[in-house]
Amino acid sequence: MSKKVLVVDDDPDVRSFVVTVLEENQYIPLIAQDGVEGLEKIEKEKPDLVILDVLMPRGSGIRLYHHLKSHEQFKALPIIMFTGIALRSFLKSQKVLDEFQGAEVPKPDIYLEKPVDPEVLAAAVRKKLG
Amino acid sequence: MSAFKILIVDDEELIVRLLSMSLRSDGYQTVSAFSGEQGLEVFKSESPDIVVTDIKMPGMDGLELLKKIKEIDPEKEVIIVTGHGDIDSTITALQYGASDFINKPVRDAALAIALERAKSKIAIRKKLEEYTTTLEIKIAEATEEIRRKSNFQRLLITSSNDAIVAFDRDWKVVVYNPEAARLFGEAAKDVRNKMTIDDLYTPKIAKGFKNQVKDEKDQRNFPWKEQVIHTKDGRQIPVRYASNVLFENNEFVGTVNFFQDLTEIKRLEKELVQSERLAAVGQTVSGLAHYVKNILIGLKGGSYIVDVGIQNNNTEKLKSGWETIKKNIKRIGDLTQDLLTYSKQREPEMELCSPHDIINELVELLKGFAASKNVLLSKDLDKSIDQVMADPKTIHHALLNIINNAIDACIEDEDITKKHEVKILTHIDKNHMICFEVADNGCGMDEDTRNKLFTPMFSSKGGKGTGLGLLVTGKLIEEHKGIIEIETSPGVGSTFRVKLPYTKAKPVDGN
Ligand SMILES: Nc1ncnc2c1ncn2[C@@H]1O[C@H](COP(=O)(O)OP(=O)(O)OP(=O)(O)O)[C@@H](O)[C@H]1O
Ligand SMILES: [Mg+2]
Numbered sequence: 001m002s003k004k005v006l007v008v009d010d011d012p013d014v015r016s017f018v019v020t021v022l023e024e025n026q027y028i029p030l031i032a033q034d035g036v037e038g039l040e041k042i043e044k045e046k047p048d049l050v051i052l053d054v055l056m057p058r059g060s061g062i063r064l065y066h067h068l069k070s071h072e073q074f075k076a077l078p079i080i081m082f083t084g085i086a087l088r089s090f091l092k093s094q095k096v097l098d099e100f101q102g103a104e105v106p107k108p109d110i111y112l113e114k115p116v117d118p119e120v121l122a123a124a125v126r127k128k129l130g
Numbered sequence: 131m132s133a134f135k136i137l138i139v140d141d142e143e144l145i146v147r148l149l150s151m152s153l154r155s156d157g158y159q160t161v162s163a164f165s166g167e168q169g170l171e172v173f174k175s176e177s178p179d180i181v182v183t184d185i186k187m188p189g190m191d192g193l194e195l196l197k198k199i200k201e202i203d204p205e206k207e208v209i210i211v212t213g214h215g216d217i218d219s220t221i222t223a224l225q226y227g228a229s230d231f232i233n234k235p236v237r238d239a240a241l242a243i244a245l246e247r248a249k250s251k252i253a254i255r256k257k258l259e260e261y262t263t264t265l266e267i268k269i270a271e272a273t274e275e276i277r278r279k280s281n282f283q284r285l286l287i288t289s290s291n292d293a294i295v296a297f298d299r300d301w302k303v304v305v306y307n308p309e310a311a312r313l314f315g316e317a318a319k320d321v322r323n324k325m326t327i328d329d330l331y332t333p334k335i336a337k338g339f340k341n342q343v344k345d346e347k348d349q350r351n352f353p354w355k356e357q358v359i360h361t362k363d364g365r366q367i368p369v370r371y372a373s374n375v376l377f378e379n380n381e382f383v384g385t386v387n388f389f390q391d392l393t394e395i396k397r398l399e400k401e402l403v404q405s406e407r408l409a410a411v412g413q414t415v416s417g418l419a420h421y422v423k424n425i426l427i428g429l430k431g432g433s434y435i436v437d438v439g440i441q442n443n444n445t446e447k448l449k450s451g452w453e454t455i456k457k458n459i460k461r462i463g464d465l466t467q468d469l470l471t472y473s474k475q476r477e478p479e480m481e482l483c484s485p486h487d488i489i490n491e492l493v494e495l496l497k498g499f500a501a502s503k504n505v506l507l508s509k510d511l512d513k514s515i516d517q518v519m520a521d522p523k524t525i526h527h528a529l530l531n532i533i534n535n536a537i538d539a540c541i542e543d544e545d546i547t548k549k550h551e552v553k554i555l556t557h558i559d560k561n562h563m564i565c566f567e568v569a570d571n572g573c574g575m576d577e578d579t580r581n582k583l584f585t586p587m588f589s590s591k592g593g594k595g596t597g598l599g600l601l602v603t604g605k606l607i608e609e610h611k612g613i614i615e616i617e618t619s620p621g622v623g624s625t626f627r628v629k630l631p632y633t634k635a636k637p638v639d640g641n
Contacts, residue, residue, distance in 0.1 A: 011594070013454045017431030020438050020447060036546075055592055057541045084424065084593045115427040118434050 003129050006030040006047040008038035008064065009082070010056040014114070018051055018082070021118045027125065035060025039067060042074070049128050051080045051121075052108075054090065062099045069106045078128040081108035082116070134249060135159045137178035139169035139195060140211070141187040145236070149182070152238050158245070166190025170198050180207045180248045182241070184234075185219050193219060196226045205255060207248035211236055293369075296376075296386035301327040301340070305386065313389055315363045332360055343375050343385060350375045356392070368392040410586075417587025417597050421465065424593035428458035468598040471527075471606065472586075478521035478610045482635070485518060485564065486511050488525050489554055496533060500552065505540040507533075509554040518564060519633040524606045525566070528614075529554075531599040532568045532626045538591065539572025539624060563612070563629040571623035580618055603628075 005027045007018045015031050022029040030045055032038040034056055042050065050068070054061035065081075068074040083090065090096060091105050110124050136158050140146045143164055150160040161176045163169035167190050169183060181199060185192035196208050209230045210223045220231060229251065230244040287294055287305060293313040296305035306322045314321075314330060321329075327336045335357070342352060352373045359367045370390040376383050435451030438444065493507055500507045533552060540550035548571055555567040575583075582588040584604050589597030607614050611631055618624035 011428075013428040013431050013457070016435060016450050016454065020435045020451075024438055057538075058544050058546070084420075084427070115423070115430045117430075 002026055002028050003048040004028045004030055004045060005049045005051060005125060005129075006032060006038065006041055006045070007051045008032045008035065008056075008061065009051075009053040010034055011053070014053065014082075017118075018121065021121050022125070024118070025122045025125065027129070034058070035062075035064035038064050042068075042077070047077075049078050049080065049125060051082050051125075054081060054083050054096070055085065059095050059099065062096050065108075066099050078109045080124055080128070081111045082114065082121075083112075084114050086113055087111045133157055133159045134180060134245075135161065135176065135178040136245070137161050137163065137169065137172055137176065137181045137183075139163045139166065139172075139181065139183035139187070139192070141165060141184065145184075149236060149241070153241075153245075156242065166192065166195040169195050173199055174202070179252060180209065180245060182209045182211065182244075184211045185216065185223070186213065193222055193226060196223060196228055200227045207252060209241075209244050209248060291390070293389040293391070294386065295330065295389070296384055297327055298384045299382055303327070303330060304384065309391075310389070313359070313361070313367060313369070313391055315361045315365065335359070339373060339385065339387065342373065343382075350377065359389070368396050413585075414587045417589065420593045421589075421596045425458045425461050425465075427593075428454055428461070432458060465596055465598070468596060468602045472598060472602050476606075476609060478524055478606075480519050480521055482517050483520055483522040483525075485515060485520065485525055485556065485566070488522055489529065489556070489566075492526070492529055492533060493554070496537065500537050503537065503541050504550060505537050506549070506551040507537075507554075508551060511555070512557040515556055515558065515564060517634070519635065520564075520630060521606075521610060524610050525630075528603045528607055528628055529566060529568070531603045532628070535599060536568050536570035536572065536624070536626070538595075539570050539574070541572075542590075543571075543573040543621075545621065558632055559629065561629075562632050564632040566628045566630075567625060568627075569623065569625040574620040574622050574624055575618045576620045580616070583616070 005022050007015055007022070007029060008031075009015050009018070010033055015033075019029040019031065030041055030047055032041045035058075038050070038052070038060075041047070052061060052065060054065055061083075065079070068077060068079065081087075081090070085093070087107075090111075091107075096105055109128065112121065112124060136153055138146050138149050138153075138160060139162070140149075141164055146162045146164065150162055153160050161172050161178060163172045166183075166187050169181070170190070172178075173181060173195075181195075183192040183195055190198075192210055196210065199206055199208055204227065207229045208227070209232060210220075210228045211232055211234055212220055212223070213234050223231070229248055232240045232244050287307050290307055290309060293310035294305055294307045295303060295310050295314075298304050302323065303321050303325050304323065306318050308318070311318050311321070316325075316330065327339060330336075331339070342349075352375075354370050354372045356368065356370050359369050361367065368391075370392055371387060373385055373387045375385050432451045432454030435447050435454065437451075439447030439449075439451055489509060489511065493509060497507050533554065536552040540552065543550065550571060552568065552570045555565075555569070557565050557567075559565045579590060583600055585597075586601055587597040589595035591597075604614055607628055607630070613629050615627040615629070616624065617627075
């Protein structure tokens with residue numbers, strides 16, 4: 001059975017790109033526009049992987065990331081970070097540090113900095129889901 | 131002080147005992163001897179303050195004893211008791227340093243007077259001695275202090291970072307510290323006490339200083355000035371210098387000049403300007419690069435979707451990919467336009483137009499997007515406003531930017547319990563300006579963001595904003611002789627007011 005992948009991104013262009021990549025690789029895409037919607041979909045649809053843009057309005061991407069990393073039931077859910085800034089800047093970003101309140105920011109399973117070639121994205125998904 | 135000790139020497143025991151008794155009753159301490167030899171012994175062992183001795187004694191006589199005592203202690207008070215008319219002995223005693231004479235038979239009163247005199251001499255000598263020792267100590271201290279001070283001053287001058295050059299009243303160099311040697315390139319040994327101001331400084335500067343002293347007699351300090359020194363070995367050194375005219379008791383004794391080498395400071399200043407410029411450029415460029423990267427992400431994504439559409443013969447994909455591409459092409463177009471608008475002076479193109487039409491158009495354009503983000507776009511327009519003379523492009527551009535920002539601010543707001551709204555208002559204000567007001571109840575701005583608003587490429591939206599919006603808006607409004615006012619409060623919202631001169635009709639051509 002095909003696996004479900006949730007794309008959480010506020011940018012419609014990015015969403016349709018990722019959705020197309022997923023479809024082309026026989027995954028079932030799900031979409032959410034922000035972190036709040038993202039969590040709803042995760043709870044309801046139980047995706048096998050999340051592709052997450054952390055820098056979204058209201059800091060909701062970071063919060064979702066924090067939530068997923070700090071709750072037992074989500075710890076096994078693989079996350080591909082898919083964002084516009086470098087990993088180094090992400091780990092040092094004040095908003096991120098504030099969200100984690102001094103605790104060490106867990107490194108995402110896979111970190112992809114946009115723009116990313118479709119093949120690379122597909123490979124990353126495959127690596128996690130097979 | 132303990133009682134004076136007096137040694138009485140006489141070969142006649144009775145006299146010694148009588149004198150002793152009377153002196154003791156006067157408060158003195160006494161010791162006695164009955165011959166010169168014994169007197170000397172007792173003198174050595176008892177060290178009395180005053181000696182009273184008879185001259186005529188068998189064996190060692192008084193003169194001999196006096197001589198011996200004076201050899202031991204030349205300051206000792208020795209009172210000689212002489213018989214009447216014994217002039218020769220008296221003279222010898224004087225030569226030996228006797229302090230006083232009393233005649234025989236010794237009367238108490240005469241002895242008392244002699245003793246008093248001796249005592250006061252001792253006291254004076256003691257005082258004198260004290261004075262001398264303290265004086266010696268004081269002189270030693272003062273000398274040390276002076277040595278230290280002058281050493282200190284010498285060190286101060288030698289180690290000063292300023293070049294210090296001082297001239298005596300004949301303009302001869304008397305102070306020339308190492309920094310001066312470095313600056314002027316002449317060794318101290320060739321300059322100090324050898325050169326005059328004319329040898330050391332270039333003629334122009336030398337003359338300048340001399341005239342300063344001559345012309346401005348009352349002025350003693352000349353403030354810091356900047357100048358370039360041309361050294362003898364051909365270097366040009368930017369310096370800051372000051373000079374002081376030195377007076378002692380109102381008499382001209384010389385001048386001193388202080389020079390600070392500005393070479394390093396000038397270099398740093400230049401570097402700082404350069405690096406500030408680079409930093410500003412860097413910030414601008416990186417902001418721009420971020421935004422362009424975002425467009426690129428859109429274009430790449432779009433073209434991939436188009437590819438997939440072609441491959442799969444999927445019109446849906448084709449359409450969606452093509453939309454993305456077109457949208458991002460427009461973003462490039464807008465960015466280029468913004469950059470051009472910002473960088474070029476532009477005269478507003480005034481024409482008769484309806485601001486409300488522009489607003490209605492904008493609301494139509496943005497309503498859908500706002501609604502999709504749960505933001506209500508509302509307007510409250512002043513009906514009295516109709517056609518005005520203005521540049522419709524300016525109004526359109528400014529309001530589009532500001533309304534977009536307001537919607538973004540609502541989207542960005544953490545408080546999702548709020549009913550987010552962007553209100554657009556118009557009215558004519560008391561200064562006869564047409565006022566466009568855009569008020570949002572979004573995230574608002576903190577002090578820091580507020581201050582950076584009009585810096586090029588400042589955006590809190592990451593790659594999603596150019597940070598050119600307000601900059602261009604501000605410039606257009608300024609060119610339109612208008613103003614922009616901003617009120618904001620973090621967590622509460624912001625109000626942007628654009629005010630343009632209110633001109634209702636075309637000015638009538640003057641004929
Ligand atoms: N109404 C507002 N409320 C809160 N912040 C605002 C508001 N308007 C502007 N800002 C702040 O000012 C910044 C600069 O605005 P500006 O319009 O110049 O650029 P931008 O909106 O970031 O980029 P672009 O205009 O290209 O989308 C914004 O990123 C935002 O932080
Ligand atoms: Mg803007």
